[in-house]
Amino acid sequence: MIHVASLLHDDVLDDADTRRGVPSLNYCVGNKLSVLAGDFLLSRALVALASLKNTEVLTLLATVVEHLVTGEIMQMSNASEEICSMDRYMKKTFYKTASLIANCCKAIALLADRETEVATLAYNYGRNLGLAFQLIDDILDFTGTSASLGKGSLSDIRHGIITAPMLFAIEEFPQLKEVINRGFDNPANVDLALEYLGNSRGIQRATELAIEHANLAATAIDALPQSEDDNVRISRRALVELTHIVITRTK
Numbered sequence: 229m230i231h232v233a234s235l236l237h238d239d240v241l242d243d244a245d246t247r248r249g250v251p252s253l254n255y256c257v258g259n260k261l262s263v264l265a266g267d268f269l270l271s272r273a274l275v276a277l278a279s280l281k282n283t284e285v286l287t288l289l290a291t292v293v294e295h296l297v298t299g300e301i302m303q304m305s306n307a308s309e310e311i312c313s314m315d316r317y318m319k320k321t322f323y324k325t326a327s328l329i330a331n332c333c334k335a336i337a338l339l340a341d342r343e344t345e346v347a348t349l350a351y352n353y354g355r356n357l358g359l360a361f362q363l364i365d366d367i368l369d370f371t372g373t374s375a376s377l378g379k380g381s382l383s384d385i386r387h388g389i390i391t392a393p394m395l396f397a398i399e400e401f402p403q404l405k406e407v408i409n410r411g412f413d414n415p416a417n418v419d420l421a422l423e424y425l426g427n428s429r430g431i432q433r434a435t436e437l438a439i440e441h442a443n444l445a446a447t448a449i450d451a452l453p454q455s456e457d458d459n460v461r462i463s464r465r466a467l468v469e470l471t472h473i474v475i476t477r478t479k
Contacts, residue, residue: 229270230269230296232266233269236254237266240259242383274290277289284338285335288334291331292331292332295322295328299320299325299327302316302320303324308405311389312395313395321358325359325365326354326356326359326362327355329358330351330354330358331354333350333353333354334348337349346452349449352445353445353449354445355445357474359441360438360471363435364474364475367393367431367434367435367438368479369384369391372478372479382422385412386412392430392434393425393431393433394408394425396428396429396430397425397429400430403424404425407421407424442472443471446468449468452464
C-alpha cells in the first residue's frame with residue numbers, strides 16, 4: 229500500500245498520463261482525487277502497521293515514508309552540481325526505491341524474532357535488490373520502448389532527471405554537462421545528450437553496477453544461517469532467482 233501510494237503521488241508530480249501501459253489515476257480522475265487516494269492508502273498502511281504492536285517495525289516503515297518524500301525532493305533539484313553527482317543519485321535512488329524494500333525485508337526478520345545478524349542480512353538483500361532494480365529501470369528508460377515500459381521512452385531525461393547511464397557518460401564526455409545545464413526543453417539538446425550517451429560506455433557501466441548490487445543481494449541470502457527445511461531452501465532459491473530477474477528484465 230505504501231508503494232502504490234507513492235506511485236499515485238509520483239504520477240501527479242510527473243504529470244504522467246499512463247502507468248505500466250494503462251491510463252494513470254490522475255489522468256482518469258484528476259490530481260486532487262489521485263492525491264487523496266494515495267493519502268488514503270498511506271493511512272490504511274499505517275493503521276495496519278500499528279495493529280502489529282511492534283514499535284521497531286512501525287519506526288522502520290515510518291522512516292521509509294520519510295525517505296520517499298526526501299528522495300522526491302532531491303529529484304526536484306535543478307542545481308547542476310547536484311543533478312550531475314553520482315553519489316547524490318545513489319542516495320536519492322536508495323531513498324526513492326531501495327529503502328522501502330530494505331526496511332520491509334528487515335521488518336519481516338524482526339517480526340519473525342530473528343537475531344540481529346539475520347535482520348541485517350535481510351536489510352542488505354532488500355537494499356541491493358532495490359538499487360539494482362532502479363538502475364535497470366533507469367537503463368530501460370533509454371533502451372526500452374513505450375509499449376514495454378508502459379511510459380514514454382526517454383521519460384526521465386525529458387523531465388530533466390539525470391540517471392546513472394548519463395552520469396557515467398559525463399565522466400567520459402565532460403562537455404555533456406554543458407548540454408544538461410542548458411536543459412531539455414529544446415529537443416536538439418535531448419538529441420545531443422543521447423548522441424554523447426551512445427558514444428560512451430554509460431549504459432554498459434550502469435548495467436555492470438546493477439549486476440554488482442544484484443550479486444551483493446544474492447550474497448546476503450547465501451550468508452543466512454543454514455537450514456535443512458525444504459521450504460526454506462525453495463524460498464532462498466526464489467530470492468536469489470529474483471536478483472537475476474531484476475537485472476535481465478526488459479520492462
